[in-house]
Amino acid sequence: MLVFTLRRCVQSIAVLLLMSLLVFVSVYAIGNPIDILISADADQIERARVIAAFGLDQPLWVQYFYFIKNALAGDMGRSFVYATPAMGLILERLPATLELAVSAMLIAVVIGLPLGLWAGLRPQSMTSKTIMTVSIFGFSLPTFWVGLMLIMVFAVQLGWLPTGGRGQTALLFGVPFGFLTWDGLKHLMMPAFNLSLFNIALIIRLTRAGTQEALLQDYIKFARAKGLRNRRIVGVHVLKNILIPIVTVVALQFGSIIAFSIVTESIFAWPGVGKLLIDSIRVLDRPVIVAFLSLIVVIFIGLNLCVDLLYSLLDPRVRLSEAKG
Amino acid sequence: MTMPTLQVENLQTHFKSRGGIARAVDDVSFSVAPGQVMGLVGESGSGKSMTGYSIMGLIDAPGRVVGGRILLNGQDLRTVSAEQMRSLRGNRIAMIFQDPMMTLNPVLRIDTQMVETVLAHQSIGKQAALTLARDALVRVGIAAPDERLHAYPHQFSGGMRQRVAIAIALLNRPDLIICDEPTTALDVTIQGQILFEMQKLCRETGTALIWITHDLSVVAGLADTVSVMYAGRIVESGTVAQVLSQPRHPYTHGLIASAPSRNPRGSPLRQIPGSTPSLLKLPSGCAFRDRCSYATEVCTDTPPTRTVDGRALRCFHPIEAMP
Amino acid sequence: MFKKITAADTPFSRFLQAFFGSKLATFGFVLLVLILLAAVLAPFIAPQNPYDLEHLDIMDSNLEPGKKSLDGLAYLLGTDDQGRDMLSAILYGLRISVMVGATSTVIALGIGLSLGLLAGYAGGRIEALIMRVADIQLAFPPILVALILLALTGRGVDKIIIALVTVQWAYYARTTRSTALVERKKEYIEAARLLGLSPLRIMFRHLLPNCLPPLIVIAALQVASAISLEATLSFLGLGLPVTEPSLGLLISNGFQYLMSGKYWISFFPGVALLVTVIAINLVADQLRDVLNPRLQVQ
Secondary structure, three states, X not given: OHHHXXXXXXXXXXXXXXXXXXXXXXXXXXXXXXXXXXXXXXXXXXXXXXXXXXXXXXXXXXXXXXXXXXXXXXXXXXXXXXXXXXXXXXXXXXHHHHHHHHHXXXXXXXXXXXXXXXXXXXXXXXXXXXXHHXXXXXXXXXXXXXXXXXXXXXXXXXXXXXXXXXXXXXXXXXXXXXOOOHHHHHHHHHHHHHHHHHHHHHHHHHHHHHHHHHHOOHHHHHHHHOOOOHHHHHHHHHHHHHHHHHHHHHHHHHHHHHHHHHHXXXXXXXXXXXXXXXXXXXXXXXXXXXXXXXXXXXXXXXXXXXXHHHHHHHOHHHHHHHHHO | OOOOOEEEEEEEEXXXXXOEEEEEEEEEEEEEOOOOEEEEEOXXXXXXXXXXXXXXXXXXXXXXXXEEEEEEOOEEHHHOOHHXXXXXXXXXXXXXXXXXXXXXXXXXXXXXXXXXXXXXXXXXXXXXXXXXXXXXXXXXOOOOHHHHHOOOHHHOOHHHHHHHHHHHHHOOOOOEEEEEOOOOOOOXXXXXXXXXXXXXXXXXXOOEEEEEEOOHHHHHHHOOEEEEEEOOEEEEEEEXXXXXXXXXXXXXXXXXXXXXXXXXXXXXXXXXXXXXXXXXXXXXXXXXXXXXXXXXXXXXXXXXXXXXXXXXEOOOOOOOOOO | OOOOOOHHHOHHHHHHHHHHOOHHHHXXXXXXXXXXXXXXXXXXXOOOOOOOHHHOOHHHXXXXXXXXXXXXXXXXXXXXXXXXXXXXXXXXXXXXXXXXXXXXXXXXXXXXXXXXXXXXXXXXXXXXXXXXXXXXHHOOOHHXXXXXXXXXXXXXXXXXXXXXXXXXXXXXXXXXXXXXXXXXXXXXXXXXXXXXXXXXXXXXXXXXXXXXXXXXXXXXXXXXXXXXXXXXXXXXXXXXXXXXXXXXXXXXXXXXOOOOOOOHHHHHHHHHHHHHHHHHHHHHHHHHHHHOXXXXXX
16 A cells, blocks of 8 residues: 555656646746746846746756746746735635635535436436436536526526625635635535536436446345345445445546636636636736646646545555555 | 245246247246255256245346245245345345355445344344354354454455355344355365355254255255256256156256266267257247157147156156166 | 348448437437538528628617617527627527537547557557556646646637647547557457558558447547537637637627626527537437447347
8 A cells, every 4th residue: 555655656746747847848938938927017126036036047957947946935926917926826815716616516426426326226217317318418508608697597687696706704724715604605606506517417427327337236136135225235335336436536526626617716706716817817927827837737636646545545455455466 | 744944836937028028937836844955956047046036036127926926934925015025035035146256245344244134134233243243254164254354355265255155144044045056156176165064054053955056966965855947947856866866857867967977988978959948939838849859749738747756747758767 | 041131231220220219319419410500501591790890780789689670680689799690690609619629529539549549559668658648638627728728829710729639639549549459459450460461551440440439429529528618718718719709709798798687698609509519418428328339238
């Protein structure tokens, strides 16, 4: 187990370095690094500081070295628009995005898992067929358009929910979160639901397929021969088997949710990292873009690593064979 | 005379398919006394496994048990409710399947899978259930039972897994155990061990055993009585001594004669000509008549089960002597 | 004797039978055909050319669906802020959306397929290299990769097609390589090799046809996904330029008018997008069920 973890960590670091090189090349090679990191109206002192910190007057490989050094220290230059450190801006907004992403994933699992289970247990029933047809909608509906429609119906026409923004937040471990206040929850509902739609459909399909497959297995027949109650057969034998692939997909999809939050945040004016990115792209606030890129690379490689480890932890066959081998 | 543990009368199990109705179990009758071992022999497709599933109530659509009685200690299983049947399974009747790799849930520990069997039928505490599980493992000859309880199925060899399945079957001290080819997937040496242990356990506990197999040698060594199935029907049934050394039905005779061990060295292996017909395309009357050298026109009627020479027989032309 | 093989017995006809056996799939197929026809014939069937500035009248802007223009032309779906007829704008937009989606999928398929075949057939270092790149690519969500690419390269039809291709190829490559790995061990490949056929020929004439079924299903699903992705990117202001508005851009235009209740500017293009994607998904779903060997009842 330890060997496996170490091996995967080393691989991840290798990929991280490779990606950092890619980021560096794309940022520095496409255009003048001076334009990228120094705002047009920055004063001389700032210019000198950045040129020194990033070695912009030095050969390319030295620049890369400085880039990495600064990245590790969290210095990715200053935002052109806000004149504060770019990485700081991003980290400030990260909790909002994470709150949205986690809520969306929770909604997806809480709705998708039971529906998929039902559809898998009674595949021929009307309910099941309806669920599957509705899930096609979940895949096909363009997230951004649904967001617009949700705003139109619930905010503009019915006036039940606010049109955008985050609402009131309360502190949890020193970090502001919206779900802790009723006002914050009202603001959270639509964007989180919007973001969860695709994954609801995905989880329904996965759960249904997994359930159908599990029910055909011999161990289910054996469980019935043992005289176990249906409740236990489904709740323990079936569920435990389908949870493993579902958990891994959910973990992988988390990355996709974070990515799509870019869209949702733009529509609902949610003050997260995604909205910051879009705004930065529009005004060409390049340090922020670079900082975002770097952070996202780290997050995703980390996420993939976690998924690999998670999978080996959950499946006893994998876990124990790794321990032996 | 004591009541037989299991008495099956005229059991019919049909499967609906696009090609028609397949009579997987066609008018099957037999009985098993307490502590007795009955071998149910036949080729694949003969209906022997289906008979087992029918008794357990595990026939799923498109199949259905359509007729007959299944008397477990006098109670007709076909008349009980689904919940009652559930409480009998794993409790008064248990079943062991062929492939030990697949009968245990790979993601659950052994103790979980054993304890749940106990708790489904007895209201004792979890600790007590664990003790029962541990004892059961010891009884089937598994060393270091405490370690084994915490293990997962894939950490066991095939033979051990089957022993665990047997242990699970014995947990609630059932009156009847149905074994569906449990040793087919195992090594010959392991096979012998398991057979020996099953025999011992049955003698000790008075559990009736139905051993479903295609292997006559297993039956010869283990069973008290044997029933031979062909195309969903029992064609011959009696004590092992009677049926195996003096088979009266041409099919039984052909089966025994074609066993390689019976063949003198150098001469070609004997076979039953033709092949097993599909259940959807059975000839009318006796299903074996197309392959039988003794068949005549009367065989186009279904031969009824008669008692011939101390055994049940479905044949118009029983063989008189062994060549 | 031998059963006479009639024309109705070919694998293709069996496939057609299986495919159209589902009413839902048939419905989806018909819908898809209609949509494609509408997209292709847009210039001929649209009541107005929404990009012909001469015919636009700003006086007609923001009209509700059903209202008429000053010269009697009925705006079935209303007009936008420039006075463009929504129905026409949608038809033209559909054209662009479908074109971009389909083109990028086909190109990505070609590239991914070739690389996947190469990886599966050649093995060794080549396979390791191609797969490693594909894996890294697949670790990142498509929208993110496309977003960054477009942020760096700017707007334009070619740029968004490149972005979409970049995002899709790895999926095809990986699938092809898995199938190729399985197929390459089979005897007919060995036989081809023994006959001295060139690797290229073996790859494309022998290996490829057997790898196709899963690829067709994936490609079908991906077209829908590409169309959706392009719409999202255009909505964010990153994809197609304003001169060639796809459905995404149309929806984006209408965003600001939602609050004042002028819903039709965003609503109808969205419906068009939704219907297109659903139609493709229905067809692709059925394709997957029909072509899946495990689900086939013999």
